[in-house]
Amino acid sequence: xxxxxxxxxxxxxxxxxxxxxxxxxxxxxxxxxxxxxxxxxxxxxxxxxxxxxxxxxxxxxxxxxxxxxxxxxxxxxxxxxxxxxxxxxxxxxxxxxxxxxxxxxxxxxxxxxxxxxxxxxxxxxxxxxxxxxxxxxxxxxxxxxxxxxxxxxxxxxxxxxxxxxxxxxxxxxxxxxxxxxxxxxxxxxxxxxxxxxxxxxxxxxxxxxxxxxxxxxxxxxxxxxxxxxxxxxxxxxxxxxxxxxxxxxxxxxxxxxxxxxxxxxxxxxxxxxxxxxxxxxxxxxxxxxxxxxxxxxxxxxxxxxxxxxxxxxxxxxxxxxxxxxxxxxxxxxxxxxxxxxxxxxxxxxxxxxxxxxxxxxxxxxxxxxxxxxxxxxxxxxxxxxxxxxxxxxxxxxxxxxxxxxxxxxxxxxxxxxxxxxxxxxxxxxxxxxxxxxxxxxxxxxxxxxxx
Numbered sequence: 001x002x003x004x005x006x007x008x009x010x011x012x013x014x015x016x017x018x019x020x021x022x023x024x025x026x027x028x029x030x031x032x033x034x035x036x037x038x039x040x041x042x043x044x045x046x047x048x049x050x051x052x053x054x055x056x057x058x059x060x061x062x063x064x065x066x067x068x069x070x071x072x073x074x075x076x077x078x079x080x081x082x083x084x085x086x087x088x089x090x091x092x093x094x095x096x097x098x099x100x101x102x103x104x105x106x107x108x109x110x111x112x113x114x115x116x117x118x119x120x121x122x123x124x125x126x127x128x129x130x131x132x133x134x135x136x137x138x139x140x141x142x143x144x145x146x147x148x149x150x151x152x153x154x155x156x157x158x159x160x161x162x163x164x165x166x167x168x169x170x171x172x173x174x175x176x177x178x179x180x181x182x183x184x185x186x187x188x189x190x191x192x193x194x195x196x197x198x199x200x201x202x203x204x205x206x207x208x209x210x211x212x213x214x215x216x217x218x219x220x221x222x223x224x225x226x227x228x229x230x231x232x233x234x235x236x237x238x239x240x241x242x243x244x245x246x247x248x249x250x251x252x253x254x255x256x257x258x259x260x261x262x263x264x265x266x267x268x269x270x271x272x273x274x275x276x277x278x279x280x281x282x283x284x285x286x287x288x289x290x291x292x293x294x295x296x297x298x299x300x301x302x303x304x305x306x307x308x309x310x311x312x313x314x315x316x317x318x319x320x321x322x323x324x325x326x327x328x329x330x331x332x333x334x335x336x337x338x339x340x341x342x343x344x345x346x347x348x349x350x351x352x353x354x355x356x357x358x359x360x361x362x363x364x365x366x367x368x369x370x371x372x373x374x375x376x377x378x379x380x381x382x383x384x385x386x387x388x389x390x391x392x393x394x395x396x397x398x399x400x401x402x403x404x405x406x407x408x409x410x411x412x413x414x415x416x417x418x419x420x421x422x423x424x425x426x427x428x429x430x431x432x433x434x435x436x437x438x439x440x441x442x443x444x445x446x447x448x449x450x451x
Contacts, residue, residue, distance in 0.1 A: 133297050213408060
């Protein structure tokens with residue numbers, strides 16, 4: 001007879017791990033299946049090593065501006081191999097922590113490929129296991145373009161495998177992964193081109209932060225190659241890489257080309273058909289507000305549901321699911337309305353809620369009022385580089401309820417969390433105006449906006 005579990009989780013990333021541990025804390029018998037390293041994309045080839053690299057780039061920028069404050073700092077050189085060694089050791093420590101947490105929680109870890117045999121049975125390496133509840137949390141993988149020579153480039157996973165720092169690189173893509181990698185590489189000393197299909201990057205973000213980032217990238221010296229659709233990637237006689245574009249242009253001289261064009265969802269090979277689980281054309285699994293698929297007892301969280309592909313979202317949705325299934329909280333579920341997020345550019349972007357265009361489309365122009373500011377943060381006060389921060393509040397109705405906040409500048413990553421709490425609780429512009437400012441900070445700008 002097959003071993004039976006109260007909950008069987010497929011995927012040992014952030015969402016799957018959080019769900020499994022929360023369920024186990026309620027006394028549920030839980031098994032978790034993972035085919036690779038524990039922690040998933042975020043810990044191994046995503047958020048965590050990316051933030052390490054961003055911190056290194058931030059340090060390089062601080063060294064560059066140290067003379068503004070009177071420091072005499074000689075030319076700084078980066079030992080890329082040492083940075084990689086330390087970063088990889090940190091990730092291995094996190095993998096070990098994840099393993100120990102599974103053991104402490106009493107969760108059974110099954111290593112291998114998982115496949116649904118039916119709506120209550122999972123097959124792993126030829127062995128079958130049954131469960132009252134099955135959670136799909138398999139995440140995504142980097143996409144590559146279907147063009148000749150694509151294999152000559154690397155994806156975001158490959159970026160973390162680079163043993164040497166490239167001299168000149170093209171990052172192809174317009175999303176947050178693309179702009180983050182481009183910023184990191186540039187500030188660490190690599191000559192960097194950002195290659196985008198249309199006129200700009202981060203097109204779904206509020207225009208204020210998007211345009212402010214483009215201005216900063218131009219000031220930094222990152223080359224933006226617009227209206228550039230790759231047709232092929234070729235290796236030149238000198239060993240460098242050249243992108244052939246659909247409009248006939250060629251851009252080249254690159255040591256590396258990094259594909260950052262999106263992510264494919266890991267839902268192939270899961271046996272969804274055998275269990276009767278529906279899947280959309282893009283590979284995503286449709287779920288309701290309670291993370292339920294169309295099959296009773298089968299759930300999905302994280303990237304594979306097709307929206308809000310963020311680690312904290314997967315964790316929050318998974319924990320709430322476990323609260324509902326095993327913790328007696330019958331209506332517990334995640335509200336996706338006000339999800340804050342940060343893009344680790346230089347300086348960072350923080351955003352929560354509706355953009356100005358989204359608010360106008362939802363509420364109508366007459367109901368929407370926006371408040372903006374642009375200023376030079378004190379970090380740049382003593383230097384010639386007067387990098388400008390930008391902030392916007394989007395409000396609706398006569399009481400000016402805040403439905404969106406969009407920040408670009410020093411500290412945006414850290415200050416957004418508190419404002420996200422206030423916005424989720426229904427804060428108005430007057431509530432912010434009535435809050436005493438902390439001076440001198442960048443955050444005070446949001447509570448001193450005129451109007």
